[in-house]
Amino acid sequence: MANDNPQGEPIPTRESAEEFTNLLTANHGRIFGAIYSLVLNRADAEDLYQQTALVLWKKFDQFELGSDFGSWALKVARLTVYNFIRTKGRGRVFFSETLLETILESQEAQAPQEILARRDALQKCLQKLTPVDAKLVSRCYDGQSKIKEVAADEGRSINALYLTLHRIRKTLFRCIEHRHKMELE
């Protein structure tokens, strides 16, 4: 467990840091996915994730080891997002409060095992992409490329690139759904 320093913040020890990092790493997809689905904006989601992670760390001494870290993290994420809406204004999030609550409920109801199973299915579905599509996914999601750059490099318009990207996403999504369904059967 973390020890408090004179400012009231925990001092990281190797043990507490390791516990925390294990839990955060194991749940980061679930937490980030939940935040992202609420704000649907990359940069905001990244900032909110980071704020959430910091709050989780500061409050980590209140977390009961063995309980559901992901569920606890989603509660913190909810507060962080609502605080963000309050300070930045509703213009930054286009869903109504009713829908935000509904999305959060849906996220909380999602079993962590299902997220992992879907991630495994994604890996397999990615292997079924054609080399051209796989390369495009890699470029679009590598975190380095701006869409304009990718479109220019690929010699096509931004709209055409979005069309292709949507087609690939849909193919992957249907593939994941299919695999997941087969596994459940």
Place this chain on the structure above:
Amino acid sequence: MMEQEYNSDRLLELVSAALDERLDESSQRELESLLLADEKALQEFTHFVQMHCDLGYHATSNTALQNVLESIQGNLAEGRGSAAELEALSDGEAIQLAIRTAPSADQPSVSLPAGVDDSKSKRFFRYPARITAAVLLLVGVVGIWSTTKDPSPSNPTPLVAFRPPQPVASICQLEGAKWAGETTYALGELLVEGQTLTLEEGLAYISFASGAELVMHSPSTLSLQSGDRATLTHGNVTVLAAEWASGFQVDTETLKVVDLGTKFWVSADESGSVEAHVVEGQVRVEPLTSKLAGRRSLLLSQGEGVRVEHQGDPLRRLVAQQVGFAAEFSDFRPYRPIPIHNTGVGLAWGDEDSRWRIVAGPSGGDYAGPQYAVVCQPDEEYLANVPDRSQWIAATENLRPGCTPNSTYTFETHFDLSGFDLSTVVIVGQLLADNGIKAVRINGEPIEFTPWVDNAPNQKFHKFRKVEIKQGLVSGRNKIEVDLWNGIYSSGGPSPNPMALRAEWEAYGRPIEIEEAI
């Protein structure tokens, strides 16, 4: 929550647009009402967003790992691990090592370094790096993004090829064609690999580089994967393939259809229902999600067809419909590939490349006068050789000592256009050069392109540049000359030094005689 039928494709379209941050207000309202009206829609939304996040993680995990490895180089320098140990680690293990090497409670923790990437520049995704940053920050590891990249040449990360997309087809004929959005295509317009076409009205005839002619019937969405492969998302296409285009492939969500010298048509709807009908010749169909007893594919001959109703359903045999989407190809003049040899293709290290010669350049170092180029061992700053695609060629099998710096070396190759209609020929080269290309000539005439020199400190050579030959071609034997510039750092460097070329070509045209095509 009220349950009602919803259009899944429309939902995914809206979510995809939202993820790309290009959803207008009315679409936002439409998405909200879809999500509020149907629990299954909400579930699909949740899963789709999760997939989007996972894709970001998947694609950047290697980058994140490199960032982590670099960030703990400082710790390594203090004797807390070895480079070999680090290279062998997975992403998660690297983070764990970072934790193990983090300061313990009795050591001062490190605060967020100045210069952490906080920019809001428009990128698709970059959260995994942030996650890693947050984790490492929390446990007090030295920061990541302010760390200057190790300039030593021993960076173990393999270089990834960057190739501009190649032209793989062209618009051959249009009949009342209207495309999605404001897109327009001109007759003869080149289409590149990866390009997606959405035809809303009319017919579009497309000639593929491999020799397949394809007709899109509206409404259809088709993506061009390569000169011999296309993906049909929905709609109908008819294909007539030249004899030399055997192997042309149409993929759908549930079925792969491979031409074996034929005329066939394929239809696909958005629910996953697919049909394939053979009008002439044979095709091989391979179900992607259905099961075939005891085998992976099924051979269909003239007059035969198959249908898959939904994903996972068994194949159902049909009698092929000879009409309907079996479009007529009244003027069948398919493309035929033109052999222009990629450098070093099919050869071993040290082999002479009899298709490529170095015909001019100052004597000195490894070069003593006109000679065949030799497949060389790539430097660590070069993209790795791919023997069955292309390889680096130089004056000798070893890059060092090399050739005279601040000099031009001319590489030369020949190809034959006998029997081709020159007005239809498409030739596009992709070149890599240490250090750049000053000029390219076809039959002695310079072609238009933007010359380049790559000569930064620790310069990497992995980004192909495109050179298109549009004119100056002659019937029969043609000559391509490439003037390669061998530079040297302004601050000096070894002399002689490495000089090498790598070239890949995409070339095709319509033959003058067409009788032998099918």
